[in-house]
Amino acid sequence: MSGPLSGVKVLEIAGIGPGPFCGMLLADMGADVLRVDRLQANDLGLPVPTKFDIMSRGRRSIALDLKLPEAIATVLALAAKADALIEGFRPGVTERLGLGPDACFARNPRLVYGRITGWGQDGPLSQAAGHDINYIALTGALHAIGRKGEAPVPPLNLVGDFGGGGMVLAFGIACALYEARASGKGQVIDAAMTEGAAGLMAMFYGRAAAGQWQDERGVNVLDTGAPWYDAYATADGKHVAIGSIEGRFYAELLQRLGLDPKSLPGQHERKRWPELRAAFSAAFKTKTRDEWCREMEGTDVCFAPVLSLTEAPQHAHNKARGAFVEIDGVAQPAPAPRFSRTPGAIARAAPARGEGGAQALADWGFDQVAIEEFRARGALMLDK
Numbered sequence: 114m115s116g117p118l119s120g121v122k123v124l125e126i127a128g129i130g131p132g133p134f135c136g137m138l139l140a141d142m143g144a145d146v147l148r149v150d151r152l153q154a155n156d157l158g159l160p161v162p163t164k165f166d167i168m169s170r171g172r173r174s175i176a177l178d179l180k181l182p183e184a185i186a187t188v189l190a191l192a193a194k195a196d197a198l199i200e201g202f203r204p205g206v207t208e209r210l211g212l213g214p215d216a217c218f219a220r221n222p223r224l225v226y227g228r229i230t231g232w233g234q235d236g237p238l239s240q241a242a243g244h245d246i247n248y249i250a251l252t253g254a255l256h257a258i259g260r261k262g263e264a265p266v267p268p269l270n271l272v273g274d275f276g277g278g279g280m281v282l283a284f285g286i287a288c289a290l291y292e293a294r295a296s297g298k299g300q301v302i303d304a305a306m307t308e309g310a311a312g313l314m315a316m317f318y319g320r321a322a323a324g325q326w327q328d329e330r331g332v333n334v335l336d337t338g339a340p341w342y343d344a345y346a347t348a349d350g351k352h353v354a355i356g357s358i359e360g361r362f363y364a365e366l367l368q369r370l371g372l373d374p375k376s377l378p379g380q381h382e383r384k385r386w387p388e389l390r391a392a393f394s395a396a397f398k399t400k401t402r403d404e405w406c407r408e409m410e411g412t413d414v415c416f417a418p419v420l421s422l423t424e425a426p427q428h429a430h431n432k433a434r435g436a437f438v439e440i441d442g443v444a445q446p447a448p449a450p451r452f453s454r455t456p457g458a459i460a461r462a463a464p465a466r467g468e469g470g471a472q473a474l475a476d477w478g479f480d481q482v483a484i485e486e487f488r489a490r491g492a493l494m495l496d497k
Contacts, residue, residue: 116143116448116457121196121290122477124188125172126212127151128201130245130270131229131278131306133168135199138283140171141448142457144197147473149188150176150466152493166463167445173461173469176493183490185211190487193220194477196293197286199227204234214301224299225289229282231273233305245273245306252277252311253318261331261338277309332383334358340390341366341380344419351402352419353409355393366414370396470494 121144125136140146148169163169175191177184189212192198198217200207207213214226231248232238249255249272250265259266282304289300320326332338341357357366363380367373370393377392378385397405402418409416420428426437426444438447440462448457461469471494474484488494 115455116141117452117455118287119143119455121145122194123147123286124149124191124195124198126188126198126200126202126207128199128229130201130274131282131304132199132201134275134279135227135229135282135286136172137168137170138280139197139286141459143455145473145476146172147191147195147470147477148172148174148464149179149191150174150493152176152178152466152491163463163465164441165443167443169463170440170445171460172464173473174464174467175470175473175487176467178491179210179212181491182211184492187487187490187492188212189216189220190479190483191474191477192217192224194479195221195224196290197225197227199229199282199286201229204228204230204239218299222298223293225286225293225302226299227282227286227289227302227304229278229304229306231278231306233308234303245270245278248273248306249277249310251307252314254310254314256328257314257317257330257336259330259336261329263331265330272313273306273310276313277311278304278306281309281312338386340386340393343390343393345394345397347400347402347405348398349401349403353397353402353405354417354419356415358415362413362415365412366416369409369412369414372396465495467493467495469496471496 118139121139123136123139123144123146125132125146125148127133127148127150136146136148175187177187179185179188192212200212208215217224217226228234230239231243232241246255246267249267254272255265255267257265258268282302285302285304289302293299317326321328326333330336334342337343339358341355341363344352344354346352355366357363360380364374367377372392378388380389382389400408405416406418410418418428425431426439431437435447437444438459439445440459448459451457470492471484474487474494475481479487484494
């Protein structure tokens with residue numbers, strides 16, 4: 114293992130969305146992540162064949178039936194060896210299973226116990242079902258995303274599950290691990306996707322309070338309201354994105370579009386933004402996306418082509434930076450961020466249920482007798 118978290122042992126109770134994403138981030142940074150899978154596949158969202166399960170990369174797996182007392186005893190034994198634990202059940206579920214924080218702390222007072230939920234561990238909605246779209250709806254984020262006069266547009270599940278959820282939990286685990294080095298004590302991390310998503314909205318709450326952001330979709334600088342911060346169709350039906358906010362960048366945009374500023378409304382004449390947008394739209398449709406790339410890419414226009422998932426890994430900049438890698442024929446984002454001395458890496462592809470578990474247990478300090486005892490308790494480990 115390489116990376117700044119090399120030597121950190123993380124026990125991940127299998128889940129969907131933000132939990133696996135958090136586990137991927139930690140594994141990419143060198144943590145040894147052992148996932149506790151279910152013995153039988155169940156409704157965990159939208160399953161894909163193992164080789165395509167990118168968020169599960171870097172792990173090893175042990176499979177257990179958590180309804181059995183023997184399985185709970187096994188997880189507690191693993192928690193005693195772990196530095197951190199990730200769970201994404203509804204509040205109270207791990208307590209009922211016998212795997213709650215108190216039970217784990219009794220075995221390992223230094224354990225960092227990471228909990229990720231949509232609504233948080235308490236509050237009126239804490240026991241309600243939900244998904245990303247619901248969590249970001251409660252924060253103001255969903256309301257803010259979309260075009261004027263149209264319905265809100267869900268930004269995939271990037272804002273709640275991943276940005277406000279898994280990434281915030283990974284940050285919390287890193288913080289708690291750092292603190293535990295000095296205190297010798299673990300703690301519980303209550304990561305709520307609603308609160309993480311709200312944190313991502315900090316700038317907009319500040320601008321709104323200052324009177325610099327209207328609480329309406331599609332009328333502000335960064336929400337497609339401004340014609341110089343938007344995506345435009347090109348002659349071949351593809352799109353380009355521009356973000357010419359600053360005056361000098363905006364001036365270069367006009368020059369490269371072949372537009373005379375004297376014939377146009379001023380950049381900040383909001384009432385005449387529709388005129389400006391129409392001029393930009395007509396200009397961009399005169400050339401193909403690739404032709405505009407040759408004209409604008411790498412300039413101070415603040416320009417980029419809108420690339421598909423297939424195209425992005427092939428872009429020259431992404432290839433030069435190694436922003437994407439290929440594992441078993443599957444293109445996927447490389448570990449980020451980058452470290453000058455202890456770079457992260459993808460240790461292995463996603464494991465099949467139970468794959469690598471026995472070796473992981475050996476690496477965690479369990480002897481062969483203990484490993485065979487775990488097998489006798491019903492643990493699935495594919496390696497011998």
